[in-house]
Amino acid sequence: MHEMALAESILGLVEETAAAQGVSGVGRVRAVFLDVGELSSVEPEALLFCFDAVTRGSVADGARLEIQRIPGQGWCLNCSRTVPLAALYDPCPECGRHQVQPTAGQEMRVREFELA
Numbered sequence: 071m072h073e074m075a076l077a078e079s080i081l082g083l084v085e086e087t088a089a090a091q092g093v094s095g096v097g098r099v100r101a102v103f104l105d106v107g108e109l110s111s112v113e114p115e116a117l118l119f120c121f122d123a124v125t126r127g128s129v130a131d132g133a134r135l136e137i138q139r140i141p142g143q144g145w146c147l148n149c150s151r152t153v154p155l156a157a158l159y160d161p162c163p164e165c166g167r168h169q170v171q172p173t174a175g176q177e178m179r180v181r182e183f184e185l186a
């Protein structure tokens with residue numbers, strides 16, 4: 071499952087950052103704030119489920135995963151401006167052409183986390 075690998079990489083990031091801050095011990099992280107672009111192929115519900123499973127016994131055991139969706143945006147080559155993008159490969163909402171390069175909404179990153 072795709073989300074399982076994502077959950078593991080999120081945990082990896084959290085563990086790395088926690089270790090750099092001298093934080094260790096099971097369940098020390100209370101919440102993880104994650105930015106997920108609307109154009110990424112991430113299923114938030116599946117990710118929540120997987121996160122719960124992979125964090126067991128880790129520094130983030132029992133941590134709450136807060137997912138913030140980042141709206142999609144693209145640069146239309148035809149209009150020469152940034153336009154909202156609801157899905158990858160959608161036409162430009164202004165001119166209707168398929169010349170939009172996605173500029174935001176495909177990312178997934180750990181914004182911050184909260185310690186218990």
Ligand SMILES: [Zn+2]
Nearest residue numbers: 146149162165
């Ligand atoms: Zn356009």
